[in-house]
Amino acid sequence: METLGAEPALRLVLDRATPAQLVAEVQRGGALPAPGLEQLLGQGIERWSAKLDSRLLLRSLRNAATLGLRLLAPGDTDWPEGLDDLGVHGPLAMWSRGRPERLAALGRSIALVGARAATTYGEQVAMEAAAGLVDRGFAVLSGAAYGIDGMAHRSALASEGVTVAVLAGGLDRYYPSGHEQLLRRIASEGAVVSELPPGAAPTKWRFLQRNRLIAAMSQATIVLEAGRRSGSLNTAGHASALARPLGAVPGPVTSPASAGCHRLLREYDAVCVTTAEEMAELAPPAPPE
Numbered sequence: 004m005e006t007l008g009a010e011p012a013l014r015l016v017l018d019r020a021t022p023a024q025l026v027a028e029v030q031r032g033g034a035l036p037a038p039g040l041e042q043l044l045g046q047g048i049e050r051w052s053a054k055l056d057s058r059l060l061l062r063s064l065r066n067a068a069t070l071g072l073r074l075l076a077p078g079d080t081d082w083p084e085g086l087d088d089l090g091v092h093g094p095l096a097m098w099s100r101g102r103p104e105r106l107a108a109l110g111r112s113i114a115l116v117g118a119r120a121a122t123t124y125g126e127q128v129a130m131e132a133a134a135g136l137v138d139r140g141f142a143v144l145s146g147a148a149y150g151i152d153g154m155a156h157r158s159a160l161a162s163e164g165v166t167v168a169v170l171a172g173g174l175d176r177y178y179p180s181g182h183e184q185l186l187r188r189i190a191s192e193g194a195v196v197s198e199l200p201p202g203a204a205p206t207k208w209r210f211l212q213r214n215r216l217i218a219a220m221s222q223a224t225i226v227l228e229a230g231r232r233s234g235s236l237n238t239a240g241h242a243s244a245l246a247r248p249l250g251a252v253p254g255p256v257t258s259p260a261s262a263g264c265h266r267l268l269r270e271y272d273a274v275c276v277t278t279a280e281e282m283a284e285l286a287p288p289a290p291p292e
Contacts, residue, residue, distance in 0.1 A: 006033060072099065075098075084110070089215060094216065115136075115152075117151025122258070125228030132155070132227060132252075134162045137162040143155055146210075147170060168193075169196055169197065170205070171205040210234060214238040217238050225252065228260050233263045239251075239271060243272075250275075251273040251276070
């Protein structure tokens with residue numbers, strides 16, 4: 004796709020081009036010869052060709068039209084530019100539900116993530132952080148999970164700010180189901196996005212895959228509360244790999260719910276942050292108007 008473009012690349016796959024033919028086409032398109040490329044392309048075709056089903060594609064498009072979803076591609080007006088920093092690991096397209104113009108606010112946004120099994124302390128920190136960041140002109144980005152994510156979204160909405168939720172499944176079925184009303188409100192006032200088409204179910208792997216999008220779409224990532232093996236640490240790892248600012252909120256040293264945050268401070272060189280003002284300092288300065 005990078006060498007030939009999306010349509011020619013898809014046409015080659017649909018025409019069942021052999022790995023040797025694919026190599027010849029990409030080299031004709033200007034790609035340099037790469038050792039083992041033919042074998043890699045062969046493995047990719049074998050792995051993915053079974054998933055080619057035009058009926059499923061048409062069903063997804065019909066569902067998307069019924070729900071008013073939009074399909075965004077790189078270069079579109081509302082495409083979150085931070086995703087381009089993922090390079091070849093970036094999404095090929097993004098589905099959006101809600102107010103797509105709100106995605107422009109991601110140019111000045113901070114991701115607030117943390118434990119699903121949040122403590123009262125963690126939820127209090129999330130509420131104050133989201134409200135304080137909205138007051139400072141930031142959009143709040145998160146994953147709509149129970150606990151810290153949900154509180155961050157609710158607080159941003161209560162403060163009349165912009166919040167965007169990134170889901171790990173198709174936008175035709177809000178997940179988690181207990182947050183359906185919250186997600187409907189986010190879509191009404193902000194946006195809900197996913198790289199997966201309607202009908203795709205959230206899985207453990209897709210949650211981890213989703214985390215890279217949260218890290219890339221925001222200007223900084225803050226982990227508010229997390230256990231030692233929390234999935235939020237995966238998001239933090241992606242932020243570090245993208246050279247995005249990373250912050251962590253400390254908690255009681257006796258609290259297992261904050262062990263992940265303390266690990267980030269010790270092992271990931273995360274910045275210790277305790278207030279919305281300190282979190283805002285991690286983001287690059289706003290461009291002059």
